[in-house]
Amino acid sequence: MQKILNKRIILTILVLGLLYGSIQNLIVQGKLNPYYEINLLLIGINIMMAVSLNLINGFTGQFSIGHAGFMAVGAYTSAVLTVKLQQPFPLAILAGSLAAALIGFLIGLPTLRLKGDYLAIATLGFGEIIKVVFVNIEYVGGASGLSGIPHITTWNWVFFLTAFTVVFIKNFINSTHGRACISIREDEIAAETMGINTTKYKVMAFTIGAFFAGAAGALYAHYFYIIQPNTFNFLKSIDYLVMVVLGGMGSITGSVLAATALTIISALLQRFAEIRMVIYALLLIVIMLFRPQGLMGNKEFSLSILERLGRGEKHGSVSSK
Amino acid sequence: MALLAVNNLTKVFGGLSAVSDFNIELHPGELVGLIGPNGAGKTTVFNLLTGVYEPTEGTIQFNHENIVGLKPYEITQRGMARTFQNIRLFSNLSVLDNVRIAYHTHVKYGLTSAVMRLGNYYKEEEEMTRKAIEFLHIFNLDRKKDEIAKNLPYGEQRRLEIARALAAKPRLLLLDEPAAGMNPQETHELMNLIKWIRDEFKLTILLIEHDMSLVMGACERIYVLEYGMIIAHGTPEEIKSNPRVIEAYLGEEVAHA
Numbered sequence A: 001m002q003k004i005l006n007k008r009i010i011l012t013i014l015v016l017g018l019l020y021g022s023i024q025n026l027i028v029q030g031k032l033n034p035y036y037e038i039n040l041l042l043i044g045i046n047i048m049m050a051v052s053l054n055l056i057n058g059f060t061g062q063f064s065i066g067h068a069g070f071m072a073v074g075a076y077t078s079a080v081l082t083v084k085l086q087q088p089f090p091l092a093i094l095a096g097s098l099a100a101a102l103i104g105f106l107i108g109l110p111t112l113r114l115k116g117d118y119l120a121i122a123t124l125g126f127g128e129i130i131k132v133v134f135v136n137i138e139y140v141g142g143a144s145g146l147s148g149i150p151h152i153t154t155w156n157w158v159f160f161l162t163a164f165t166v167v168f169i170k171n172f173i174n175s176t177h178g179r180a181c182i183s184i185r186e187d188e189i190a191a192e193t194m195g196i197n198t199t200k201y202k203v204m205a206f207t208i209g210a211f212f213a214g215a216a217g218a219l220y221a222h223y224f225y226i227i228q229p230n231t232f233n234f235l236k237s238i239d240y241l242v243m244v245v246l247g248g249m250g251s252i253t254g255s256v257l258a259a260t261a262l263t264i265i266s267a268l269l270q271r272f273a274e275i276r277m278v279i280y281a282l283l284l285i286v287i288m289l290f291r292p293q294g295l296m297g298n299k300e301f302s303l304s305i306l307e308r309l310g311r312g313e314k315h316g317s318v319s320s321k
Numbered sequence B: 001m002a003l004l005a006v007n008n009l010t011k012v013f014g015g016l017s018a019v020s021d022f023n024i025e026l027h028p029g030e031l032v033g034l035i036g037p038n039g040a041g042k043t044t045v046f047n048l049l050t051g052v053y054e055p056t057e058g059t060i061q062f063n064h065e066n067i068v069g070l071k072p073y074e075i076t077q078r079g080m081a082r083t084f085q086n087i088r089l090f091s092n093l094s095v096l097d098n099v100r101i102a103y104h105t106h107v108k109y110g111l112t113s114a115v116m117r118l119g120n121y122y123k124e125e126e127e128m129t130r131k132a133i134e135f136l137h138i139f140n141l142d143r144k145k146d147e148i149a150k151n152l153p154y155g156e157q158r159r160l161e162i163a164r165a166l167a168a169k170p171r172l173l174l175l176d177e178p179a180a181g182m183n184p185q186e187t188h189e190l191m192n193l194i195k196w197i198r199d200e201f202k203l204t205i206l207l208i209e210h211d212m213s214l215v216m217g218a219c220e221r222i223y224v225l226e227y228g229m230i231i232a233h234g235t236p237e238e239i240k241s242n243p244r245v246i247e248a249y250l251g252e253e254v255a256h257a
């Protein structure tokens, strides 16, 4: 058992190392033009957003559609720290994440009494409130936003924080605490009568999800020089929701794949800005018609699938480890 | 001393008294039946005992502690577990995970160990898996541990629900129509199994059941509920010959059981 796990860990580290090394190499040699770099970093940031939202929506089954609000809290908090208070970047990221987590916790407590549609509407309202709050704070530039943010976010920062986010949430899910969250999605009453403090775990999912959205926000702010309340509007939340649904509610690898694919598709459609949303919407409709459970369903993509395919086995459940 | 002592328990829904002035006492090691016609309030009693509903009136002493007002998970943590009349499994999860989740309250590793894979994470996970498989083995489900719960046949889903409840390590186990939908052969085996787990795990069991021969054969004492009120209680023999019970509910069924 332990042996297999260790093999997996080593393999994962190898794959990640290879990915990191080859891209780092391109950057060092100056072969990666800024257009590719932007999109590469956006892929990482979007993966962080999608995976953290999946923890709330896909694994815990709490329908939240205000995830960009947490990103905004992380972005603004970190930017204030670097721009106004001249604090170092790592501290700013941490503070941004913690501030978002705190808001997630505070929002979680009262709203998690709500279920389904009602919760969705409450989180939607939360996202809009956050936006309006920033519009009205002159200290952070009001509606025109906070500018002059130092350009500190690099490929290194994005890569390691994305990897950290994915590993953190994956490990969380594959523990008794993660299973407690999943049991809430499956049947809240049964979960509660099996001894699970459902309120605690719902709030925990919200808090952890918000934490990583805050970190993603901090990275975002320190790449694009300027942040505006409108950057984190409702449509942005919907973007992340789409990634989660498309990849599969309850599949981390699904979110990673979907975030990557949709970021690339968005970039390709940039030139057709007007019809971008139309194509996007059509894509969604088609996928929901033919694969409503998302690309991965609630399964995980792992190397053992390839092994199994190689051996010609057709069925057997996909490993969730 | 009684493990469970319920006094004057009452639950009113709108204008309807689903349960009124319900009294019951269970002693350690007993296997007690709760019977009554459809809509008598049996499931409501379970929901009150487990904290799913809050009583309108009355007290519930479990293990010398008043548990009225506690959340269901707090009551489970104090040693009460149940199954549901309309099966409530974690249906998209594997059979194994269904049982492992019930083990949750006994896991000691914290969030940091979970995320960093430090401390007791591997050890406790392995131990939990091993124990879960032991419970599955008792219910002859260990070979199906990797199947998705909702794909199991009906009878196996019922057995899985009992296995899951047992994994929570209760002192009092509440079974709501565990044999519903099973054939006579399965029902017979299940009853023997229930008696066996009662002895093996030193449990106290309260059982709701419609199948008369089953209740009469297995339970040491029986409470009969009608319109939310207890109309009789006693040994199977006493219940069988109680005119009130025969008239109100059981009719010929009792005489033939």
Ligand SMILES: Nc1ncnc2c1ncn2[C@@H]1O[C@H](COP(=O)(O)OP(=O)(O)OP(=O)(O)O)[C@@H](O)[C@H]1O
Pocket (backbone or CB within 6 Å): B013, B018, B036, B037, B038, B039, B040, B041, B042, B043, B044, B045, B085
């Ligand atoms: N949540 C609720 N809201 C309103 N009425 C309820 C609720 N739960 C139960 N009742 C009512 O309480 C009464 C008792 O229901 P209960 O489910 O406890 O009966 P039961 O004895 O378990 O019946 P059965 O044998 O059919 O399972 C019924 O009239 C039912 O309609």
Ligand SMILES: [Mg+2]
Pocket (backbone or CB within 6 Å): B042, B043, B044, B085
């Ligand atoms: Mg019932």
